[in-house]
Each structure stands twice: as structure tokens, then as C-alpha cells.
Amino acid sequence: MRETLIVERIRRLAQESTVDKTIIRGIGDDCAILRPRPDEDLVFTSDFMLEGRHFTLDTHKPADIGHKALARSLSDLAAMGAEPVFCLVSLAIPAALAGAWVNGFYRGLLALAGKYKVTLAGGDLARFEQITVDVTCCGRVPRGKALLRSGAKPGDRIYVTGELGGSAQGFETRKGKCWLRHLRPDPRIAAGIALRRAGVAAAMDLSDGLSLDLARLCNESKTGAAITQALPLAAGASLNQALHGGEDYELLFTAPPRRKIPQRIGLLPVTAIGVMTDEHPGEILLDGSPLPLQGFDHFA
């Protein structure tokens, strides 16, 4: 199985999938080419998906890994209120996986890419002992309209989409809806676009746990935060999992108190959970007491 043949197979798969008209050259040259539209900003993010760190071959099918590798990156576009445009996929694998495994991986990735109209425009392919995926995504937003972490002000109400703690609960039990949720997160692209249009103040996605991610939002906005209302727990999840469990890939956002925020976006519930404060930047209170930051940290 020569590299050229594998790349040719990926190129054919990519051509069968949705192609954005602004991607004027995809796989097959030294670079992909994008022709930007007037009056748009482009947003970019890269996310690893690493064997033994983010998944194992025992528990994750190749299509699950492809799905989640793209979902992690798309979730960052959702956090900015962006519409997805294209992705670059860098994949390193042991030689033994160059056949059926690679097909399954790209099937999973391209199924999600099709759902959100993301063009697979390029990447890299290499041989490596452990499976290593790095997905770069590009999205577009109307000029100046990207949702930032730094937009929150004291007094803003804090909201989350969906339910929390489900991914951590699924990771623990490896069964049921929560496990499916852990394996196949659905990036909140439509919600991100709706919230941008609704004029929210700041947003980010929940990838490392509410406590740690909310502290990051606070640090960028130079505010504190108080969680004063019940969190929307996923069925079976504990408060601890909702506070500190990673990989929910829901959106966390703030809006001024008088801004009208819908209670649902499509079928996705939106829940008010607290208020931004003028306490020490990055300090989070839960029912009045300081909340320890125990989310996921690769180097803690």
C-alpha cells in the first residue's frame, strides 16, 4: 500500500463529499486554495486526537475516531459563531492500518463533514507507531462578528447549551446514551450561529470541564463568575461530572441581563446558570463558595 495510493483514495472520498465553491483547489497540490468572500472574517483552529490520550483502539471504532477528531475542531468554530468552510486532516498511523482502518476513519470524518458542509481540502499522511490525528478547521463569520471569550462584562448572565457531565459519565460507564455522547459529540454549529445573531456577549465551547473553561472565559474577560442556579445535568451524571468533566462540547456564553435569550435553539435547551462578577478575575463561586478548578489539564 503505497502512500500515493492511500492519498488518491482519500482524494476521491473528499471529492465525493460536499465541496465549498470558495475552495478553488483541494487535495493534490502543495497547498489548498481558498478564495475569501468580501466582508467576511476567517477563523482557524487545530485540535489533536491522540491514541491513548483521547481514545484507544479497543473502545473506539475507526469511524468514531474520524467523527470525533473533526467534531473537536468544529466545536471551536461553533464557539466563535462561525459557519464551517474546510478542514485539513493530518493523520499518522502504523502501516498495518493503511487499508480498512483508514477507510473507516475517513468514512466517519466525512459523514460529519457532509452534515456541516465542510470540505476536506488537504492535510498530511505519515507512518507512526501510535495513531496521531491533528485536524485544522477554517470557518467564516460576517466581518467583526466572531464571538470572543473576552466579550463578557460583570452583570452578564451566564448560560450553557444542552446538558453537562454526560461525556464524563459515559467515559466512566462505557454504556448507554452517555457513552454514545462521549464517542460521537455533535458540535453546536447551528447554536453558535443562532447565538451570534442573537447578539450574545462572549462564548466558548466546553471541552475541558465547566469549572476550568469558565475560569478561562473569566480570565480573558477580566471578570469573576458565580454559579447561582442548578446545572442542567445529563441523565445519570453527577454534579461533580457536570462541573469538572471534560468533552461535553456544549457552548458556554454570556449576555447582558436585558438581552432576550431563547430557552431552546431547535431541540437544544439553553439554561441560565449564573452571573459574571467583578471579583478577582478567574475566580468562580458556587453557591457563594470558591470553586476549585479541576477540569482536564494535560500537564497538571
Add this chain to the structure above:
Amino acid sequence: MRETLIVERIRRLAQESTVDKTIIRGIGDDCAILRPRPDEDLVFTSDFMLEGRHFTLDTHKPADIGHKALARSLSDLAAMGAEPVFCLVSLAIPAALAGAWVNGFYRGLLALAGKYKVTLAGGDLARFEQITVDVTCCGRVPRGKALLRSGAKPGDRIYVTGELGGSAQGFETRKGKCWLRHLRPDPRIAAGIALRRAGVAAAMDLSDGLSLDLARLCNESKTGAAITQALPLAAGASLNQALHGGEDYELLFTAPPRRKIPQRIGLLPVTAIGVMTDEHPGEILLDGSPLPLQGFDHFA
């Protein structure tokens, strides 16, 4: 050493380095934001740099690895005739390397970024057993002017910049100028821009060896090729190394016979080596005989 602290350190280093005014948001949010200029196309490429595949800790200092990880990606921008804009760096490392090694890596990477005015705009950071780097680069070209692999026609003259085989020779001997060349390739950004302005027909960079890369250019252009003139050998390199050795990161390009091509671009020599043919697409002749394709293939 917490992840947040490492990221903060990288963010400070990035802010000290050149910042492109069109990057309106860099490290610190869910995505980096680029405000495109009117009348430009944007080009994108991703390249791995993997421990044990592309380097070892015994032979490569952290700054060498940072330099080369970015150089590999910039070389793809050079091949398109693009001006570099920004990079995203995804870095996974063992915990023990989170201190001095990371500093050295980014020092090497940012020194090269400064030379070519590339903004470090984001990426990812993770813990992993083996060092894994994936660098995504974005560049700009005037609309419709990117140099493609598919632009060559039978009768076009074939040229290369610089000297060939030096990197392979350096990899074998681990000493002298050739070894430095292998460790610290200089992406041909200025040459790529000059060749785009000179109106060359097709271009690519030489990363996997002349024989394999020329066959790829031929395949995309649906032509054959004949190498009819002496190759510019690096001092100490063999013809075999010049034909099949990887990682020279010179530019390979074609131009119609009447197009005036300079013999030097700055200090960099340009050498005519042959002619595109209407033989079987992808078939390369050397002095009239078919040339086996023996360049670097991860899965051969």
C-alpha cells in the same frame, strides 16, 4: 507545570514575534481570526514532524526541530509562490519536556517565523509519549496567481533552484554543510514569489526526492518528463542522492521555452535540467531511459 502556564508562555513569545495586521485575534481564544484582504487568495498546508520518523532527540536540538517543523510547511507556501501569513502549531510532548525543551522548540520556530514574518496564531498542546508536531501554514497570493502542479505542458523546460542531494548526504554523514542543510532547511519563499512574478507555468517543492516529486508534477499536469541536463549536485552528494534523496526543499518548476528565466534569484542558482514531454503521464526519462521512482514513501 500546568498546561495554562505553558500556553501563557507560548502566547507571550508569539506576541513578541512579528504580528501580521490581518491576524485580528491570535492565541487565547477558541480560534484565531484572519481578516482577508480584497483580491487575494489564501493557501493552506499542514505538515507533520514526528519523533523517530523525521528526527530523533539524539541528533536534533529542540530549536532545530522547531525550525524544521515550520520550514517544511513554509516550503509548501513557497511552491505556490505565496507570501506567508500565519501558522498554527500543534505540539504533543512527554511531560518531562514541558520546560526548557518547549522553550527551545519555540525559540527555533519563532526565529524562522520572524525571518519570514509569519504570525504564530494558535494551535494545540497535549501530552504524548513521542514528540508530535503538526504545523499548518497560511499564505496569500494575488487572486488567481497561485503556482500549481497542474500548469505544465509538453515542451516546457524544467528547472530547479539551488543544489540537490545535500540533505540526503547530510543525513548519511551527519557532518559539515550538508548536515546543517538537513537540520535547518531554508524555505525558498523569496524564490517562489519571484518565480510567480516571472510567470512560470507550474511549480512544487522537492520534499520526497526529485524522481518522485517530478512524477507527481507530471501526473497533475498529465505529461511525461525527460531529464536531459546535468543536475546541480550539492558538494559531496551523489547523482543517486540528487535524484532520489528527500528533504532538499528546493523548488522544481517549468516554464515555456521562450519564457526568460533568471540564472539566479538573489544568491540562489537556477538550473535547467530537462523538458516536459507528451510521453505516458508520470513517466520520467533520464538520458533516454525510464527512471525508477525511489523517493521517500512512508508506506512503500
